[in-house]
Amino acid sequence: MGRKRKGRDISGWLIVDKPAGMTSTSVVNKVRWAMDAKKAGHAGTLDPEATGVLAVALGEATKTVPYITEALKAYRFTVVLGQATNTDDAEGEVIETSDLRPSDEEIKEALHQFVGDIQQVPPQFSAVKIDGERAYKRARDGEEMEIAARALFVEELVMISRPDTDHVELEMICGKGGYVRSIARDLGETLGCKGHVLRLHRIWSGPFETSDGITVEQIDEMAKTSALDAYLKPLEVGLSDLPELRTTPEGAVKLRNGNPGMVFAADAEYGDEAWASLDGEPIAVGIYKAGELHPKRVFVRAEDPGVE
Structure with a gap:
């Protein structure tokens, strides 16, 4: 007979407004601890430096995770123009630069190529498996890999603002498996100026929005108390589609x-x-x-x- 898990039989969704600097797994572990839950998981990883909606499923709600994972998600992100990095974000090393800076109209025109059913190559530093090993582990060892392109549906990709010639803020709605870092990288290649993600925020994920989110600080303040239960959404919210x-x-x-x-x-x-x-x-x-x-x-x- 297997060991019985400790904790409460509590089911539902806790929507966390994830801060930068925490892994998605760390957030899930904190929620599980704070709510003394037997079982917890999340519906869609965010990179450690990314912020925004992270939907954490507890108990029986974990059975509805696939329906949130498959749902559309929205991201707002800032792209640095003129620099490519080995991680496709600001955490990596700059590997290529360019003095070219596209106009607003050139950027808007290029965005059309990334809407609809597209093929996307995940970043070298990603969790995809290559011969049974995570790509990021091999990338850390200096290995450059051939990663197969994957299908991605992008419903919308628009320019929100252009703070200066070196930065552009975009908003994207896409389906399962999208890498925002790859969008930034490929946009930079298309424009001939190189590019990487500076900031990334998930606005919503399926039925869950930023306004539903609770901060990690709030979780710490209410940990192990019934006050935290009041923020729990019923498991059937994950079945809204x-x-x-x-x-x-x-x-x-x-x-x-x-x-x-x-x-x-x-x-x-x-x-x-x-x-x-x-x-x-x-x-x-x-x-x-x-x-x-x-x-x-x-x-x-x-x-x-x-x-x-």
């Missing part, structure tokens, strides 16, 4: 046992992914077929037998 289907008490029992259960569908069609609820409580996520939900993930209540 899926149709909600009502079930019956009998259907809920079947679903909780991993079997198809009857649901009342209003917005779902055959084959759609959806979630079932009973009296507002989330029961399961699954595939809707002919009046039933076929569960893929079942939400366990703390009082249910066998909960660990």
